Amino acid sequence: MTRDSSTPPLVGRKALVTGGSRRLGRAIALCLGSAGASVAVHYRSDRDGAEETVALLEESRESNWGAVASLCDGDLTDEVACERLIEVTHESLGGIDILINNAAIFERTPLDAMTVADFDLHMAANARSVYALSLHAGRVMRAGDGGAIVNIADVAGHSPWPGYVPYSASKAAVINLTKGFAKALAPTVRANCIAPGAMLPPAGGADDQGEKAVAASLLKRWGSAEDIAHAALFLVRAEYLTGVVLNVDGGRSLV
Numbered sequence: 001m002t003r004d005s006s007t008p009p010l011v012g013r014k015a016l017v018t019g020g021s022r023r024l025g026r027a028i029a030l031c032l033g034s035a036g037a038s039v040a041v042h043y044r045s046d047r048d049g050a051e052e053t054v055a056l057l058e059e060s061r062e063s064n065w066g067a068v069a070s071l072c073d074g075d076l077t078d079e080v081a082c083e084r085l086i087e088v089t090h091e092s093l094g095g096i097d098i099l100i101n102n103a104a105i106f107e108r109t110p111l112d113a114m115t116v117a118d119f120d121l122h123m124a125a126n127a128r129s130v131y132a133l134s135l136h137a138g139r140v141m142r143a144g145d146g147g148a149i150v151n152i153a154d155v156a157g158h159s160p161w162p163g164y165v166p167y168s169a170s171k172a173a174v175i176n177l178t179k180g181f182a183k184a185l186a187p188t189v190r191a192n193c194i195a196p197g198a199m200l201p202p203a204g205g206a207d208d209q210g211e212k213a214v215a216a217s218l219l220k221r222w223g224s225a226e227d228i229a230h231a232a233l234f235l236v237r238a239e240y241l242t243g244v245v246l247n248v249d250g251g252r253s254l255v
């Protein structure tokens with residue numbers, strides 16, 4: 001394929017987006033797709049949502065530049081499922097050079113109800129999955145032409161919330177894992193991280209924590225899924241950035 005200034009920047013690139021069935025994950029998948037990447041949309045339980053993301057990817061391409069969209073599943077608390085997910089993506093797209101670790105759980109855990117199991121679950125779903133996927137995808141990328149990993153953390157990974165201690169700890173681990181893999185996979189693979197602030201209220205409606213974060217931000221409003229998608233695209237394309245944590249939080253972390 002001949003490239004010219006009208007060729008989208010990610011043509012020929014192959015991306016896996018975890019948790020791509022809705023909200024931030026869907027917005028990231030669509031943004032990478034509109035930049036020309038082939039995208040594997042991962043889901044755990046929401047197959048309908050993931051199929052809709054794939055359909056939107058296919059619709060949004062006027063001429064698809066050879067890009068494809070595919071569907072893949074797996075519970076990322078399961079180590080074997082993480083390894084299989086990278087293999088399946090590799091087979092369905094013919095490679096993998098972009099990994100977006102977006103999937104996560106976000107459970108409120110007030111002190112009176114908090115358990116050790118809450119910690120284990122958040123670490124397995126939000127952090128150990130990032131470790132396992134980065135390890136397996138990173139090896140594939142290093143054996144090929146390199147690649148880019150973008151992890152979706154949270155500003156709570158810098159400054160924990162009392163009602164979400166296990167979640168906050170898991171996101172602190174994601175920030176640290178980003179830096180660890182940036183070092184371990186250099187120079188062929190870059191790893192960067194986004195720390196979103198209040199982007200979208202939880203599915204059950206805004207909670208106190210989200211409203212407090214908005215009130216405490218400099219910009220005094222919720223962000224959007226597209227803000228995160230654009231930041232992810234920027235990090236995928238930023239060839240001289242690795243090990244960076246980009247706060248997309250309306251200035252919350254400065255206050």
Ligand SMILES: NC(=O)c1ccc[n+]([C@@H]2O[C@H](COP(=O)([O-])OP(=O)(O)OC[C@H]3O[C@@H](n4cnc5c(N)ncnc54)[C@H](OP(=O)(O)O)[C@@H]3O)[C@@H](O)[C@H]2O)c1
Nearest residue numbers: 019023024043044045046075076102103104154196199200
């Ligand atoms: N929304 C915000 O304002 C905000 C703020 C800060 C950080 N973030 C971070 O941004 C990311 C996306 O947020 P969101 O609000 O869009 O999330 P969301 O709507 O809660 O969706 C989470 C996704 O993760 C998947 N998932 C959860 N547990 C999984 C597991 N064990 N295995 C595989 N997949 C699993 C879900 O898949 P299924 O539905 O298919 O089961 C779902 O697609 C998360 O990392 C979150 O922590 C979000």
